[in-house]
Amino acid sequence: MMKTYIMVKLTKSVVKRIITVGLILLLVCAAVVGSIVLLHGAHIDVLNPQGEVAMKERNLIVFTLLLSLIVVVPVFTLLIVFSLKYRASNPKKAAYHPNWEGNRLLETIWWGIPCAIILVLGIVTWQSSHALDPYKHLDSNVKALNVQVVALQWKWLFIYPDQHIASVNLLEMPQNTPVNFSITSDAPMNSFWIPSLGGQIYAMSGMSTKLSLVANKTGDFKGSSANISGQGFADMHFTARAVTPADFDTWVHTTQQLTKSLDETSYNELAKPASVKAPLFYKLSDQNLYDTIVMKYMMPAPTNSAPKATTPKPTNMNMNNMDMSHMEGM
Amino acid sequence: MSLLDVVFGRLTFNALPHDLVTQVAVVGIVLLGIAIIGALFYFKKWTWLWKNWLTTLDAKKIGVMYIIVAVIMLLRGVSDALMIRAQQVVGAGDGGKFISSDTFQQVFSAHGTIMIFFVAMGLMFGLINLVLPLMLGTRDVAFPFMNSVSFWLFTAGMILVNASLMLGGFSPGGWLGYPPLTELAYSPGPGVDYWIWALQIAGVGSLLSGINFLTTILCKRAKGMTMMKMPIFAWSVLVTTLLIIFAFPILTATLGMLGLDRLMGMHFFTSGFGGNPMMYINLIWAWGHPEVYILILPAFGIFSEVVATYSQKRLFGYKTMVLALFGITFLSFVVWLHHFFTMGAGADVNAFFGITTMIIAIPTGVKIFNWLFTMFRGRINFKTPMFWFFSFVVTFTIGGVTGVLMAVPAIDFQIHNSLFLVAHFHNVIIGGVVFGYFAGITYWFPKIFGFTLNERLGRYAAYCWAIGFLVAFLPLYALGLMGATRRLDHYDPSTGWQGLFIVAGVGVVIICLGIFFQLLQLAVSIWQRKKNLDITGDPWNGRTLEWSVPSPAPFYNFAVLPVVHSRDPFWEQKEAAKAGHHPARPVYVDVHLPKNSGFGVIIAAFAFMVGFGLIWHMWWLAIVGVIGVIVCVIIRTSDDDTEYTISAAEMERLDHGHNTYAAKEQYA
Numbered sequence: 001m002m003k004t005y006i007m008v009k010l011t012k013s014v015v016k017r018i019i020t021v022g023l024i025l026l027l028v029c030a031a032v033v034g035s036i037v038l039l040h041g042a043h044i045d046v047l048n049p050q051g052e053v054a055m056k057e058r059n060l061i062v063f064t065l066l067l068s069l070i071v072v073v074p075v076f077t078l079l080i081v082f083s084l085k086y087r088a089s090n091p092k093k094a095a096y097h098p099n100w101e102g103n104r105l106l107e108t109i110w111w112g113i114p115c116a117i118i119l120v121l122g123i124v125t126w127q128s129s130h131a132l133d134p135y136k137h138l139d140s141n142v143k144a145l146n147v148q149v150v151a152l153q154w155k156w157l158f159i160y161p162d163q164h165i166a167s168v169n170l171l172e173m174p175q176n177t178p179v180n181f182s183i184t185s186d187a188p189m190n191s192f193w194i195p196s197l198g199g200q201i202y203a204m205s206g207m208s209t210k211l212s213l214v215a216n217k218t219g220d221f222k223g224s225s226a227n228i229s230g231q232g233f234a235d236m237h238f239t240a241r242a243v244t245p246a247d248f249d250t251w252v253h254t255t256q257q258l259t260k261s262l263d264e265t266s267y268n269e270l271a272k273p274a275s276v277k278a279p280l281f282y283k284l285s286d287q288n289l290y291d292t293i294v295m296k297y298m299m300p301a302p303t304n305s306a307p308k309a310t311t312p313k314p315t316n317m318n319m320n321n322m323d324m325s326h327m328e329g330m
Numbered sequence: 331m332s333l334l335d336v337v338f339g340r341l342t343f344n345a346l347p348h349d350l351v352t353q354v355a356v357v358g359i360v361l362l363g364i365a366i367i368g369a370l371f372y373f374k375k376w377t378w379l380w381k382n383w384l385t386t387l388d389a390k391k392i393g394v395m396y397i398i399v400a401v402i403m404l405l406r407g408v409s410d411a412l413m414i415r416a417q418q419v420v421g422a423g424d425g426g427k428f429i430s431s432d433t434f435q436q437v438f439s440a441h442g443t444i445m446i447f448f449v450a451m452g453l454m455f456g457l458i459n460l461v462l463p464l465m466l467g468t469r470d471v472a473f474p475f476m477n478s479v480s481f482w483l484f485t486a487g488m489i490l491v492n493a494s495l496m497l498g499g500f501s502p503g504g505w506l507g508y509p510p511l512t513e514l515a516y517s518p519g520p521g522v523d524y525w526i527w528a529l530q531i532a533g534v535g536s537l538l539s540g541i542n543f544l545t546t547i548l549c550k551r552a553k554g555m556t557m558m559k560m561p562i563f564a565w566s567v568l569v570t571t572l573l574i575i576f577a578f579p580i581l582t583a584t585l586g587m588l589g590l591d592r593l594m595g596m597h598f599f600t601s602g603f604g605g606n607p608m609m610y611i612n613l614i615w616a617w618g619h620p621e622v623y624i625l626i627l628p629a630f631g632i633f634s635e636v637v638a639t640y641s642q643k644r645l646f647g648y649k650t651m652v653l654a655l656f657g658i659t660f661l662s663f664v665v666w667l668h669h670f671f672t673m674g675a676g677a678d679v680n681a682f683f684g685i686t687t688m689i690i691a692i693p694t695g696v697k698i699f700n701w702l703f704t705m706f707r708g709r710i711n712f713k714t715p716m717f718w719f720f721s722f723v724v725t726f727t728i729g730g731v732t733g734v735l736m737a738v739p740a741i742d743f744q745i746h747n748s749l750f751l752v753a754h755f756h757n758v759i760i761g762g763v764v765f766g767y768f769a770g771i772t773y774w775f776p777k778i779f780g781f782t783l784n785e786r787l788g789r790y791a792a793y794c795w796a797i798g799f800l801v802a803f804l805p806l807y808a809l810g811l812m813g814a815t816r817r818l819d820h821y822d823p824s825t826g827w828q829g830l831f832i833v834a835g836v837g838v839v840i841i842c843l844g845i846f847f848q849l850l851q852l853a854v855s856i857w858q859r860k861k862n863l864d865i866t867g868d869p870w871n872g873r874t875l876e877w878s879v880p881s882p883a884p885f886y887n888f889a890v891l892p893v894v895h896s897r898d899p900f901w902e903q904k905e906a907a908k909a910g911h912h913p914a915r916p917v918y919v920d921v922h923l924p925k926n927s928g929f930g931v932i933i934a935a936f937a938f939m940v941g942f943g944l945i946w947h948m949w950w951l952a953i954v955g956v957i958g959v960i961v962c963v964i965i966r967t968s969d970d971d972t973e974y975t976i977s978a979a980e981m982e983r984l985d986h987g988h989n990t991y992a993a994k995e996q997y998a
Contacts, residue, residue, distance in 0.1 A: 027797065034833065039808065042826040046744050046811040057744045064738055068731045071695055075702070079723050082705040086641070087712055097707040101644040110699040111650075114692040122685045125738050129681035132740035135674070188511035189607060191672060191747055195813040199743020202673050204608070205510065205601040209674040222825070226672075226747035226815040228504055229511060231431045234421075234818045297602035 045195035050217045050242070053132065053198030060128055070117055134201050134211045138178040144212070145173060148290040149183040151190035151203035151225060153273035154232030159262075159290050165255040166262045166289075168270065169238040170279035174248035175218050181211045184294050186271055191226035194240045200226050206297030208290075215242030235275035261285040264292070339947035340520070345498040349433050351413070356496050385926040387474040388885055390778055392481050393459030397771065399485055400452025403444050406492070408838075408845060410441035415802075415835040421820035422828040434819040435502035436521065440491065442505025443525060447532055448488045450625045450759070453767040455484070455539050458567050458628065461774050462543060464876035464883060465561050467552025467892040467899075472545035474924040475966065480535040480542065482934030487532025490941050494524040498945075501525035504817065506614050507588070509599040509607045514592055520945050526589050527941035533581050534937075540574030543567055552875065554894040558652075561874045561897070562645060565652050566631025569659040570624050576663070577620035584613040593944065608673060615666040623662040625759065627655060629766025630697060633722065636715045636769050637701045638898075639870050641708030647700040648897060654693035654700075661690045671739040672746050680739035687737035691730060698723060713870065714788035718769035721796035725761025729754060732807070750810025753803045760799055768795075768848075776864035780882035784858070787851035794844030802837025805830040873898035886923060886976060889985035890916040916985070918978040925974050929966045933959055 049055040085094050130136075137144060148159040159166045171194075173179050183192050185203040193200035197213045203225075215221070225236040243251065260266070262282035267289060270280075286292070347353050370376050383391060414437055417428045429437065459477065463470055471477050494500040498520040503512035512522045547568045551560065560568075587598040588610065597605035638645040645651065667675065667683035701723070710716065732754040736742050745751060768791075776782045809830050814821065821827055855862060864881040875892055876883070878900040896902045903913065936958030943952030976984070 031800075035808075038805070038829040038833065042808075042812060042829075044808065044811050045813040054744070057740055060738060060741050061735060061744070064735050064741065065731070068734055072727055072731055075695075075698055075723065075727050078699075078702045078706075079720065082702055083710065083712075083720065086705055086708050086710050088642075088709045089712070095707045096643075096709050098643045098709075100646075100707060102647050102649075103703075106703065107647050107650050107696070107700075110696055111692070114695045118685075118688050118692055121688055121734070121738070125684045125688070125740075126681045128738065128740040129684060130677040132743070133677040133680075134743065135676070188516050189508060193747075193813075193815070195744065195748075195811075199740065200672050200746060201743075202670070204673075222813050224813065224815055227508075228435070228502075228817045230502070230516060231435065234431065234820050237822070299602065 045222060049196060049198070050219060050221060051197040051213055051215045052138065053213050054196060055216075056128075056132055057198055060124070060132075063124070064121065067117055067121060071114060132199070134199060134209075136212060137180060138212050138214055140176075140178045140214070142177045144178040144180050147171065147173070147179055147181050149181050149192055149203065150290065150293055151183070151185040151187050151192070151229070151236070152271050153187040153230060154225075154236045155270075155274075155276040156192075156223070156225075156236065156238045157270065159284060160252070161284070161287065161290065163252045163256070164284045164287075165252060165258075166282040166284045167255070168276055168280040170281075171223060171238060171240045172248060172251050173215060173240070173242055174245040175215055175242050177245065178212055178214045181213070182290065183209045183211060184290070186293050186296070188229040189227050190229045190236065192223075193226045194221055194223040196221035197240065202227065206294060208294055215240070218242045218244060230273070232273065232275040239279070255281050256283050258283050262289065264289070267293075336950070337948065339943075339949070341497065341946040341948065345520070347496065347499070349430060351429055351433065352495060352499075355409075359492070359495070380928070381926065384931050385478075385928045387470075387478050387924040387927060387930075389459045389463050389471050389474065389477060390883060390885075392477055393456045393461075394778060396452050396456030396459060396481060396484070399488060400449050400456060403448040403452060403488060404845070407441055407445040407449055408842060410437050410444070411838055412842070413437050414441060415831070415838045417819050418831045419828070419835045421818070421831075422823040423820065427820075429819075431819050432499075432502065435817070436494075436500040438817055439501045439504050439507075439521075439525065440494075443501075443529070444491060445759075446505060446621070446625070447529060448484070448491065450763050450767075451532075451536060452484065452488075453764075453771070454570075454625060454628050455480070455536075457632070457767060457770045457774070458539075458543055460778055461770075461876055462546060462564065462567055463550070464777070464879065464887055465564055465874050466547065466550060467555060467875045467888060467894060468546070468550040469887045469891070469921065470550075470924065471542050472550055473542045475927055475930065475972070476538050476542050478927065478930030479933055480539040482930045483535030483538070483937055484532050486934040486938040486941070487528040487530075487535070489938060490524060490528035490531065490945075493942070494521065494528075498524065506618060508614075509588065509591070509605075509610050510601040512588065513600050513605075514595070515600065523589075523592060523945040526585050526592070527944055530582060530585050530589070531934075531937050531941050533578055533585070536574055537578040537582070540571040540578065544571035544575065547571070552892050552894045552899075555899075558649075559894055559897050559899075561631075562634035562648065562651050562655075563628070563631035563874075565655055566627045566634070569655045570627045573620045573624045573627070573659060573662065577617045577624065580613055581617040581621075584610060584617065589944070611670055611673065612666070615669045616663075619666040619669065620662045622755075622759070623658060625763045626766075627658065629722075629763050629770075630655070632766045632770040632773070633701060633719055635874065636719055636773050637704045639773070639872050640711045640713055640716045641705050642711070642871060643704060643708035644898060645700070646703040646706070647696075650696060651700055654697050657693040658690060661686060661693075665690065668737055668739075668742070671742045677739075684737050684739045684742075688734050691734050691737075694730060698727065711870070713772075714783070714785055714792060715769035715773045717789055717792040717796075718765045718772070721792060721799075722761055722765040722769070725757055725765070725796070725799060729757030729761055732757060745810055747815055748810035749806040749814045749816055752816045753806035753810060756799075756803050756806075760795075760803075765795070768792075773870070774876070776862075776869050776881050777867075777876055777879075777883055778881075779859075780864055781855065781859040781862040782864055782869050783855045784851045784862070787847050787854060791844045791847035791851060794840050794847060798837050798840030798842075798844055800837070801840055802834050805834045805837075809834075868900070873901040875899055878903065884984065886921055886981070886984070889981050890918060918981045918985070920978050921976045921981055922973045923976065925972055927966065927972070929962050933962045936962065 047058055049058045146162055148161060150157040155168050157166060157168050158171050183201060183203045185205045190203040191200045192203050197215055201209045201211045219242055221240040223238045223240045225233060258281055260282050262284050263286040347356055370379060383395065386392065413429060417434055420428050501507055501521040501524060502517060503522060507522060507525055510516060547564055590596045591598050591600060597603040599605050599607050599610040634645055634651060665683055665687045668687045671680050736745060736754060772783050772788055809827055812827060814827050867880040868877040879888060936955045939955030940952050943949060943955055
């Protein structure tokens with residue numbers, strides 16, 4: 001019986017190639033194993049949406065990513081194929097056309113295909129920008145909850161004007177009920193973000209931005225500020241807690257019974273720069289508190305240039321005119 | 331007000347650093363400074379330094395100085411990056427405090443400011459100075475003295491940023507210093523002022539450079555080099571300078587207004603009293619978005635040269651490349667709002683800016699395909715710059731995809747200001763800008779220093795940067811989607827972020843290893859320079875004019891100014907020589923070159939005084955500085971004797987000393 005021996009000459013270049021391929025495989029394996037270990041059990045909020053808005057935004061991410069693969073895959077493939085085939089050290093000499101400097105058809109293709117992709121994506125962008133406009137109230141047959149959000153140094157104050165209560169660093173809301181947030185800041189600029197429920201919007205002093213979200217599942221979700229606002233910025237996280245409507249009513253009722261109340265004095269105390277570890281709860285005794293906070297920055301300049309903590313009462317201005325919608329032409 | 335207050339403004343001993351990390355850094359810098367100054371005295375090198383370097387008006391030397399400053403700043407910026415990551419690795423829960431929150435804020439602000447203004451801009455101006463006149467076939471830039479002023483203003487700004495380490499601390503407001511955080515009400519200290527005045531001074535330098543290079547391109551090209559025969563690198567510099575000229579005045583005005591708010595209690599951008607921080611955010615991005623293209627377009631230009639040279643083939647789609655550059659330039663001015671979709675503009679506005687943003691992906695994508703098809707049917711020499719190109723295509727494409735994602739406003743709402751964003755812009759800035767400039771430095775190094783850089787160590791560096799980059803920044807995409815925002819110095823352990831932060835930290839260490847290989851590469855290459863001497867002046871079988879002169883390029887660049895007939899003049903010249911056509915005998919003429927001038931250094935020193943005086947409210951110092959600058963400019967402009975002449979005979983002698991044509995005889 002004949003035996004065939006496959007002789008592989010272990011020349012220096014072959015060894016080198018084996019080492020290179022081995023190293024690349026090792027790196028890829030390490031990356032895969034590493035990501036599995038690290039991401040196992042981790043909660044990727046944006047990709048695991050708990051509300052309608054975040055769900056639509058997640059789907060948009062996936063769609064855009066897949067669409068861009070139309071360009072990415074050819075780029076990576078061509079890069080590797082051309083690098084290998086046309087390398088000067090390639091023993092199988094490939095074609096060499098040093099004076100070839102253009103081809104109208106080819107160039108039309110790679111102007112055309114990206115144009116087509118961007119056309120599709122542009123249409124999707126236009127529609128999704130309107131559909132997911134943070135200012136748009138969500139469609140629902142449940143009456144929306146109004147929450148006024150104030151970014152402070154360095155905590156979040158949530159005022160429930162209709163329930164006459166307020167809380168700090170805990171945002172309680174009923175499941176499947178749209179929440180219409182009015183957001184302002186009595187601090188440097190912040191950004192209000194609950195990744196499990198959907199997109200963020202800036203919190204700025206002297207104005208009121210808007211955001212509508214809904215939690216379709218119950219649970220505790222992370223919320224934070226996404227814009228640097230000073231030393232205690234990292235502590236500006238809060239819990240967004242979605243509960244059943246019945247539980248929400250109970251919570252509202254309990255909070256309304258509290259003796260600790262939020263008025264201008266206790267607010268000014270709260271607004272002093274400091275972080276808050278455990279959530280705080282108040283019954284709301286000053287119905288106009290949110291408007292007062294926004295208007296505080298609308299006052300004429302006093303002799304002292306820094307904004308004062310003590311605030312004069314606002315005149316009877318309609319706050320709806322103070323929102324950002326008039327800035328649209330900007 | 332006591333005399334002490336008048337003399338020192340608000341500068342007191344309290345301004346000295348309080349925390350250990352900064353103290354160690356300051357002591358280190360001071361000792362290093364003393365050592366360098368001592369060495370200069372000991373070896374009696376002051377005159378040499380002054381005559382050969384500090385006062386030089388030779389664009390190539392100014393370019394080298396830019397790159398030296400940028401590399402030193404790269405080391406500072408990377409140290410900042412290491413501190414940020416180290417703090418985030420230990421920052422799960424309240425336990426780990428490697429650096430205080432206050433220091434942390436200064437560190438990330440300094441990291442961004444230094445990396446953009448003093449590393450990326452420095453490398454860019456450095457490379458342009460090194461090669462632009464050579465590529466255009468001219469002896470110098472249009473305004474050699476202004477070039478020196480630009481460089482020294484850049485250096486004055488750099489020193490101001492680093493002085494903050496020693497005296498008073500840096501801005502806590504991030505690299506773009508959004509008000510109202512950077513207003514007096516929230517940041518009364520000198521940190522923000524350091525940031526403002528360092529950027530103002532460096533920014534004026536950048537604007538002057540922009541004007542200088544644009545004029546150089548428009549007026550100083552070699553005979554026969556029409557616009558459409560310019561190398562793509564020159565085109566990329568042309569559009570970059572247009573961007574600089576239109577964008578930098580916006581930065582100057584914006585910072586000026588913020589400065590007035592802080593110095594004179596005005597209310598341009600304050601929270602109250604009619605101030606509007608949103609206006610600042612619009613203005614700063616009206617400069618800031620073009621700025622990122624100011625950085626990336628020259629890198630595109632470099633890759634266009636590198637890919638064509640190493641593929642030994644003409645660049646594919648030259649006209650399209652020029653068109654794409656102009657497309658990107660125009661579009662970069664109409665996308666700034668995408669940096670703040672979350673500020674509450676309406677859906678129409680957001681959608682408009684989202685769509686203009688994603689349109690930029692079209693010309694950029696076209697450029698990538700053109701580079702790939704430059705490789706197609708080429709003969710690719712995989713030298714180090716091609717490894718940088720390879721890593722660039724991979725990382726930049728990933729960055730492009732995440733950029734398109736963020737261009738959709740509804741998606742941006744979910745990832746804005748998260749670590750996803752941080753990963754995205756590092757993806758395009760490291761993968762695009764930094765890799766591009768490293769490729770350029772490796773490529774043109776022999777032209778300036780006369781020997782090539784070590785290949786093996788250069789490859790190792792490229793591997794480490796590419797792998798380190800992926801390890802450091804891919805986890806940040808995941809962290810961003812997990813809800814981690816940028817600039818956090820600690821976080822709750824229950825978030826499960828720590829593991830990914832550790833991986834990201836390892837990535838930064840791998841990048842540091844890459845930097846170590848680069849420094850080693852430089853040291854080894856200098857050590858073994860005899861082995862790597864570039865005798866021919868054309869180590870890569872180049873195509874453009876800079877390779878037609880000997881290496882290192884003589885101070886007069888060209889003994890006889892070249893005449894250009896095609897896009898790849900030197901390649902054509904070599905082909906003609908192969909075919910037996912010998913170049914005509916050179917006709918030497920008298921050459922006028924600029925004399926050295928110390929006014930660049932002196933003007934920058936006065937500008938530094940203005941900045942330092944305004945930061946510390948030492949008004950007399952600022953006034954002295956302003957008067958000093960004006961007087962220096964008047965004296966210099968009234969000096970008519972700024973050039974010296976090399977006679978034709980002397981030029982012939984110099985030229986033969988360099989043995990220019992010996993190299994070309996091998997093709998003859």
